[in-house]
Amino acid sequence: MAESIIVTETTDRKTLYRELYPQLESLTLNETDLIANLANIVGALRQTFQFFWVGVYFVKGEELVLGPFQGPVACTRISFGKGVCGSSWKRKETILVPDVEKFPGHIACSSESKSEIVIPALDDSENVFLVLDVDSDRLDDFSETDQIELENIARLIEKLWNKQPSSV
Numbered sequence: 001m002a003e004s005i006i007v008t009e010t011t012d013r014k015t016l017y018r019e020l021y022p023q024l025e026s027l028t029l030n031e032t033d034l035i036a037n038l039a040n041i042v043g044a045l046r047q048t049f050q051f052f053w054v055g056v057y058f059v060k061g062e063e064l065v066l067g068p069f070q071g072p073v074a075c076t077r078i079s080f081g082k083g084v085c086g087s088s089w090k091r092k093e094t095i096l097v098p099d100v101e102k103f104p105g106h107i108a109c110s111s112e113s114k115s116e117i118v119i120p121a122l123d124d125s126e127n128v129f130l131v132l133d134v135d136s137d138r139l140d141d142f143s144e145t146d147q148i149e150l151e152n153i154a155r156l157i158e159k160l161w162n163k164q165p166s167s168v
C-alpha cells in the first residue's frame with residue numbers, strides 16, 4: 001500500500017500539526033513494530049516541518065541510545081542527566097531550549113543546531129523509555145504550540161509502546 005502524508009501548503013504549524021496527527025495515527029496504529037512506527041513518525045515530522053533533525057533516543061540502562069532519526073548523523077549515546085536529552089529523561093518533562101548555547105551542558109551533535117525541544121515518553125510505571133528530540137537550525141524556533149503538539153505525539157508513541165508484542 002502506498003503511504004503518503006498530505007498537508008496544506010502553509011507555514012502555520014498549528015494547522016500542520018492538526019492535519020498531521022490523524023495521519024500519524026492511521027499510519028501507525030495498525031502496526032505493532034515499534035521501530036517501523038517510530039521511523040515513520042520522525043520521517044513525517046521532518047517531511048512536514050523541514051526540521052533540521054528529528055529523532056528518538058531509547059533508555060537503555062544508564063544511557064540513552066540513538067534510535068530512528070532523520071537528519072545528519074548524531075551522538076550515539078547520552079548519559080542520564082547529560083545534555084538536553086539526558087536532562088529531559090532525568091526531569092521527566094519537556095525541555096524547550098530557544099538557544100542551545102545558553103543551555104548548560106548542551107551536547108552539540110552539530111554546530112548547525114540552534115534551538116531544540118525534547119519530550120520524554122513514559123511507560124505505565126511512569127518510567128521514561130524514550131525521548132523525542134527535535135532540533136532546528138534557527139534560533140527560538142519552537143513555541144508553546146510545538147510543545148503541546150509534540151507532547152501529543154509523545155502520547156501516541158506511549159500507546160504504540162504499550163501495543164508491542166514485546167519491548168525492544
Ligand code: SME
Binds near residue numbers: 113
Ligand atoms: N543536543 C542534544 C543531543 C542530541 S542531538 O541534538 C541529535 C542534547 O543536548 O541532548
